[in-house]
Amino acid sequence: MEFRPFPKTGWRVSTLGLGCWPLGGQYGPISERESAATVRAALNLGINFFDTADAYGLEPGTSERILGEALRSVRGEVLIATKVGNWARRLGHPLPFTHPLHIVNCCHASLYRLRTDTIDLYQCHIGDLADPDIFLEAFAQLRKAGKIRAAGISTDDPGVLARFSRDGHCVSCQLDYSLLNRAAEAELLPACAAAGIGTLIRGPLAQGLLSGNYDASTRFTDSVRLKWNEGSGRQRYQSLLAARKRLQDAFPGYDLLDLALHYAAGHPAATVVIPGAKSPAQIRRLAAALAQTPPPDFRARVRQAVAG
Numbered sequence: 001m002e003f004r005p006f007p008k009t010g011w012r013v014s015t016l017g018l019g020c021w022p023l024g025g026q027y028g029p030i031s032e033r034e035s036a037a038t039v040r041a042a043l044n045l046g047i048n049f050f051d052t053a054d055a056y057g058l059e060p061g062t063s064e065r066i067l068g069e070a071l072r073s074v075r076g077e078v079l080i081a082t083k084v085g086n087w088a089r090r091l092g093h094p095l096p097f098t099h100p101l102h103i104v105n106c107c108h109a110s111l112y113r114l115r116t117d118t119i120d121l122y123q124c125h126i127g128d129l130a131d132p133d134i135f136l137e138a139f140a141q142l143r144k145a146g147k148i149r150a151a152g153i154s155t156d157d158p159g160v161l162a163r164f165s166r167d168g169h170c171v172s173c174q175l176d177y178s179l180l181n182r183a184a185e186a187e188l189l190p191a192c193a194a195a196g197i198g199t200l201i202r203g204p205l206a207q208g209l210l211s212g213n214y215d216a217s218t219r220f221t222d223s224v225r226l227k228w229n230e231g232s233g234r235q236r237y238q239s240l241l242a243a244r245k246r247l248q249d250a251f252p253g254y255d256l257l258d259l260a261l262h263y264a265a266g267h268p269a270a271t272v273v274i275p276g277a278k279s280p281a282q283i284r285r286l287a288a289a290l291a292q293t294p295p296p297d298f299r300a301r302v303r304q305a306v307a308g
């Protein structure tokens, strides 16, 4: 496993982290036993960075709870990143976040579920946050109290990142970036590099689409990808499939999953890539991808194959 420095923190993180959204069933059924085995497999590969959120799980909180239990015996050797801001939003009951205490209270709940005294990286989960004051105040209080070690935000909007990082304490930006979504190359990734802000690269497989397991006949049953079954979501899905085909045609003989991991991890501003995995076999396959050598002129050929 390759390790990289995480800006502003002194941490060394595995280039491959584990995205823990699937733990808790939103990406389709997964038993607690399989979830725990996936975390253990990640640890055995040398992965030391785990990304979750209080909102993850068909029952919110499930991902944090399973992760906390699975990491209990190795807590001092790993870094846990979690998020606040979307608790119960999916169920139609978002919290107002009109006072720092709302965030402090969510943090205490996450600490309990994660079975830890401190969260390494606490991220604001509201990607379109208009006014960061309440979050910045709460994160400052939580840092002072030792409840969190560092703070960041998950957003694809450079303006939101600029506002959120104005107090100088933002160490990370989590952003969507893949062979099929290169939008962050224009502004967001360069902004992170310029400000010395670490990046958590989410969606490197375009929500599983780059695995090659899905085609024009697929109907999704999990709660994350139901949006791809109908209407404009289906059109979006079909255009992503067409882009995937152009990529495959540009790289005959290569497995796009290998290229997807290399593309995400290979951007100069990338710190840690956090694909979701639902089984030990999946996380082992993702680690093996980064052990491959990408083709020559890889990034330029990707840009030719898929514009934008």
Ligand SMILES: NC(=O)c1ccc[n+]([C@@H]2O[C@H](COP(=O)([O-])OP(=O)(O)OC[C@H]3O[C@@H](n4cnc5c(N)ncnc54)[C@H](OP(=O)(O)O)[C@@H]3O)[C@@H](O)[C@H]2O)c1
Pocket (backbone or CB within 6 Å): 018, 019, 020, 021, 022, 027, 028, 051, 052, 083, 125, 127, 154, 174, 201, 202, 203, 204, 205, 206, 207, 208, 209, 211, 213, 274, 275, 276, 277, 278, 281, 282, 283, 285, 286
């Ligand atoms: N707003 C936010 O902050 C936000 C939003 C999204 C994600 N995230 C974070 O980023 C992480 C990853 O992003 P993502 O879940 O959107 O997308 P992703 O990593 O691009 O795709 C994950 C999915 O790909 C499939 N997959 C993984 N490994 C595979 C393998 N070896 N072979 C075949 N298929 C494989 C699995 O689903 P199937 O097997 O069912 O296809 C898995 O659930 C999440 O877990 C979460 O931690 C954060």
